[in-house]
Amino acid sequence: MRYWEDVEPGATASFGSYLVTREEVVAFAEQYDPQPFHLSDEAAAQTYFGRLSASGWHTCAMTMRMLVDNMASEESAGLGSPGVDEIRWLKPVYPGDILRCESAVVDKSASRSRPDMGSFRSEITVLNQRDEPVLRMKSIGLIRRRPAE
Amino acid sequence: MRYWEDVEPGATASFGSYLVTREEVVAFAEQYDPQPFHLSDEAAAQTYFGRLSASGWHTCAMTMRMLVDNMASEESAGLGSPGVDEIRWLKPVYPGDILRCESAVVDKSASRSRPDMGSFRSEITVLNQRDEPVLRMKSIGLIRRRPAE
Numbered sequence: 001m002r003y004w005e006d007v008e009p010g011a012t013a014s015f016g017s018y019l020v021t022r023e024e025v026v027a028f029a030e031q032y033d034p035q036p037f038h039l040s041d042e043a044a045a046q047t048y049f050g051r052l053s054a055s056g057w058h059t060c061a062m063t064m065r066m067l068v069d070n071m072a073s074e075e076s077a078g079l080g081s082p083g084v085d086e087i088r089w090l091k092p093v094y095p096g097d098i099l100r101c102e103s104a105v106v107d108k109s110a111s112r113s114r115p116d117m118g119s120f121r122s123e124i125t126v127l128n129q130r131d132e133p134v135l136r137m138k139s140i141g142l143i144r145r146r147p148a149e
Numbered sequence: 150m151r152y153w154e155d156v157e158p159g160a161t162a163s164f165g166s167y168l169v170t171r172e173e174v175v176a177f178a179e180q181y182d183p184q185p186f187h188l189s190d191e192a193a194a195q196t197y198f199g200r201l202s203a204s205g206w207h208t209c210a211m212t213m214r215m216l217v218d219n220m221a222s223e224e225s226a227g228l229g230s231p232g233v234d235e236i237r238w239l240k241p242v243y244p245g246d247i248l249r250c251e252s253a254v255v256d257k258s259a260s261r262s263r264p265d266m267g268s269f270r271s272e273i274t275v276l277n278q279r280d281e282p283v284l285r286m287k288s289i290g291l292i293r294r295r296p297a298e
Contacts, residue, residue, distance in 0.1 A: 032210040057210050061181040064206050088232040
């Protein structure tokens with residue numbers, strides 16, 4: 001089990017491979033972000049995006065899926081997240097793109113009020129198959145401390 | 150048409166009514182955030198959440214839907230968003246909750262490099278039917294400037 005004590009500031013990880021399909025881009029946009037440029041190439045052609053691109057929130061959701069799949073590969077005492085800072089959508093994400101993640105632990109701190117838990121901050125960068133960063137964010141994670149023996 | 154010139158710092162808005170269903174919570178979690186506490190009441194009972202709750206990213210997506218529906222009510226020269234700051238998931242969102250939004254324009258600035266556009270920052274708070282804030286974030290919006298006559 002991976003506890004707060006095992007989180008090492010500076011540690012990096014590289015993981016994930018998520019194929020972005022046109023069907024999924026349109027389905028997400030229809031439900032959650034029905035702006036014309038996320039629904040059709042024709043509407044997108046008149047914008048900065050040029051052609052159909054994923055909602056930024058869809059990119060966040062696909063990133064979360066890669067994070068969860070990566071977490072599942074080792075048992076972790078994670079307790080969820082209170083938030084995320086500085087999400088930046090750096091480039092459009094297009095159908096056919098293959099996304100991956102690079103993450104780095106920025107720092108960690110013990111909880112003052114909860115001696116059984118701590119938090120850590122990570123910087124997560126999502127890149128496409130051309131190694132272009134498309135999303136960067138700083139996430140906050142909560143995690144259990146290792147129980148006393 | 151609503152341009153950058155029409156964005157007033159300090160202006161507030163209240164909009165949206167989004168019924169959170171169990172089916173949608175589970176469908177989103179299965180696809181994007183398959184942590185056990187977002188998939189079943191049984192797994193959630195062993196956590197802080199107590200019972201099945203929505204992925205924080207699902208709450209962001211539902212918020213986006215309310216924002217887009219509200220934008221559609223008046224023609225806007227919006228150009229998308231480069232990012233979001235300080236997302237905070239303040240309370241769990243449960244099936245049966247009805248969410249709504251309150252937003253306030255924090256400030257705005259002209260673009261130095263693009264005389265035809267500007268940006269503005271908004272603070273968005275999502276509340277449930279008990280008027281408890283469940284999500285707060287600061288979004289950045291890009292918008293066209295009013296063309297010269």
